[in-house]
Amino acid sequence: MKPYEIIEHTADVGLKVYSPSLKELFENAARGMFEIIAGKYYGEKIDIQKSIHIKKEVDAFEELLVDWLSELLYIFNKEKILFRDFNVLELNYNGLSGIASGRSIDFRYANLRTEIKAVTFHNLKIEENEKGFSCGIIFDV
Amino acid sequence: MNQSWQGTLEKIDDYRWKIPLSYKPGMRVPGLIFANEKLLPGIFSDKAIEQVANVAFLPGIVKYSLAMPDIHWGYGFSIGGVAATDPKNGGVISPGGVGYDINCGVRLMRSELTLEDIKPNLSALIASLFNNIPCGVGSSGDIKVSDKEEQEIFVKGARWAVKKGYGIDEDLEYTEDNGSMEGADPSYVSERAYERGRNQSGTLGSGNHFLEVQVVDTIYDEFVANIFGIFKGQITVMIHSGSRGLGYQICDDYVKSMVHCLKKYNISVPDKQLACAPIDSQEGKAYFSAMKCAANYAWANRQCLMYLTRRVFEKVFKKSWDSLGLRLVYDVAHNIAKKETHKVNGEEKVLYVHRKGATRAFSPGHPELPERYRKIGQPVIIPGDMGRASYLLVGTEQAMEETFGSTCHGAGRNLSRAAAIDKCRGRNISKELLDKSGIIVMAKGKSTLAEEAPEAYKDVDIVVDVVHNAGISKKIARMTPLGVIKG
Numbered sequence: 229m230k231p232y233e234i235i236e237h238t239a240d241v242g243l244k245v246y247s248p249s250l251k252e253l254f255e256n257a258a259r260g261m262f263e264i265i266a267g268k269y270y271g272e273k274i275d276i277q278k279s280i281h282i283k284k285e286v287d288a289f290e291e292l293l294v295d296w297l298s299e300l301l302y303i304f305n306k307e308k309i310l311f312r313d314f315n316v317l318e319l320n321y322n323g324l325s326g327i328a329s330g331r332s333i334d335f336r337y338a339n340l341r342t343e344i345k346a347v348t349f350h351n352l353k354i355e356e357n358e359k360g361f362s363c364g365i366i367f368d369v
Numbered sequence: 370m371n372q373s374w375q376g377t378l379e380k381i382d383d384y385r386w387k388i389p390l391s392y393k394p395g396m397r398v399p400g401l402i403f404a405n406e407k408l409l410p411g412i413f414s415d416k417a418i419e420q421v422a423n424v425a426f427l428p429g430i431v432k433y434s435l436a437m438p439d440i441h442w443g444y445g446f447s448i449g450g451v452a453a454t455d456p457k458n459g460g461v462i463s464p465g466g467v468g469y470d471i472n473c474g475v476r477l478m479r480s481e482l483t484l485e486d487i488k489p490n491l492s493a494l495i496a497s498l499f500n501n502i503p504c505g506v507g508s509s510g511d512i513k514v515s516d517k518e519e520q521e522i523f524v525k526g527a528r529w530a531v532k533k534g535y536g537i538d539e540d541l542e543y544t545e546d547n548g549s550m551e552g553a554d555p556s557y558v559s560e561r562a563y564e565r566g567r568n569q570s571g572t573l574g575s576g577n578h579f580l581e582v583q584v585v586d587t588i589y590d591e592f593v594a595n596i597f598g599i600f601k602g603q604i605t606v607m608i609h610s611g612s613r614g615l616g617y618q619i620c621d622d623y624v625k626s627m628v629h630c631l632k633k634y635n636i637s638v639p640d641k642q643l644a645c646a647p648i649d650s651q652e653g654k655a656y657f658s659a660m661k662c663a664a665n666y667a668w669a670n671r672q673c674l675m676y677l678t679r680r681v682f683e684k685v686f687k688k689s690w691d692s693l694g695l696r697l698v699y700d701v702a703h704n705i706a707k708k709e710t711h712k713v714n715g716e717e718k719v720l721y722v723h724r725k726g727a728t729r730a731f732s733p734g735h736p737e738l739p740e741r742y743r744k745i746g747q748p749v750i751i752p753g754d755m756g757r758a759s760y761l762l763v764g765t766e767q768a769m770e771e772t773f774g775s776t777c778h779g780a781g782r783n784l785s786r787a788a789a790i791d792k793c794r795g796r797n798i799s800k801e802l803l804d805k806s807g808i809i810v811m812a813k814g815k816s817t818l819a820e821e822a823p824e825a826y827k828d829v830d831i832v833v834d835v836v837h838n839a840g841i842s843k844k845i846a847r848m849t850p851l852g853v854i855k856g
Binding site: 346350 | 561565640783785816
């Protein structure tokens, strides 16, 4: 199973994410989002220097997914940390706790590919089948 | 993910297509799409029409869910969508109906320079613009503002910039809403939105935002062009930018809060991205007030970009901007919600008009127009792609009657960014543009040029012909690019 694919959307960019578990679905979505931001092989060029602990509370998984990705996007923009590794420690109806790791970058020299403005709710639905979970996410770019 | 639309459109005339109420239960009004036969296959190829039908679910929507000919698939609302809601009839306001880049818009500057004047200096000019105007992903600018000033920008918009010396009063006169919407309350802006907006004043941004030096190549209406100060062979500058990180975060914050409003106010919409709240609700008022802060910030931003542009021209041509005649023709917003008065079935109503990828196109005589343009109508600025052309149009009475004084906003994308990159693989877009058309293009981002290649866009000539022939705005002049800088 591919962890994610970048999908076409005329004005925006999206991801189709697949995974055997809900936790991995969240991790894969984050990986996909940073590939859109920094390009296909960005992970090979960075070593881990920093880890951030993220905690979120929300009552529906779709909203939680948007919140998790939005939080990563926010920290990326504010702290200028390009994340590579994601570890969702806990995920249930009470919320999410996870760690994202990466390194500080200088936006001027980082050669970033795409500015993601936001994670949208457009047609967002987490689906479950016998193989696991899948979800489409559209970003505003 | 290329799913085509399977429904049937009813042809009204060569430029108008209706989505009947019967298409989907829950639609409160029909959909009306402005397009011609050439544009329809592209429109049918994705889910944009479905989105026009979905917008028709919004409580209090009046007359039609409208789509301009540059319509393409967005999220929630399509890009190129217009929807007016009536607060007296349960009308809602939807952050998704404005979009993330609140008050993304365009300004057009004219000059007294001609193509001949500029030719020897063109490459120096474009290089200097590229070096002096901060652009690119997450770029921050030289115009630094304190936290207190940031609040002042939210409230005063372009008026703040002019007060700081980044322009003159006349610039405000020729800006939609005079560059500042009343009723912006910074207390509705989250700390995060503040942070994202900080240090981004006077920055262009990335993606489809640009600054372009152009030459007027065709005049369609001498009389109106003359009043706009436009003549054939003249050099113009077009600036396309928005509210940067501030607007994105405000939209993000309020879409999230309004997802909860759907349940609270018992609103049923087919897509969560259409999240909305009654205009008169606390949530609706809070969003509108925060949106105005971002709108004002965007006007201040474009004013700062114009100031930086004027400075570069002064340096390159060794003359003051005033003597170069670098004046503002007009500045329009194309992602915004406005409280406006419109006639509906002969009755004047106060409506909230959402324009997402659509431009205001007020008719001659409208009291909100500057004195000089009042008799001829509002200038409408339509950017095309970097290889073809852009347009200056004027608003019409027909637009007031039919589209709540709205028209198209640009060429509209034809290809997704990924498809454009695929199509341009192995090609040098800036060299192609230079060799073929003599256009100098400079961009910060590695893939920006491929993503923004001319073939990624619909042909702006066709889009503009539709609004012209449908009568919702009239062609005045066409400008072609000489040099473009992008993020």
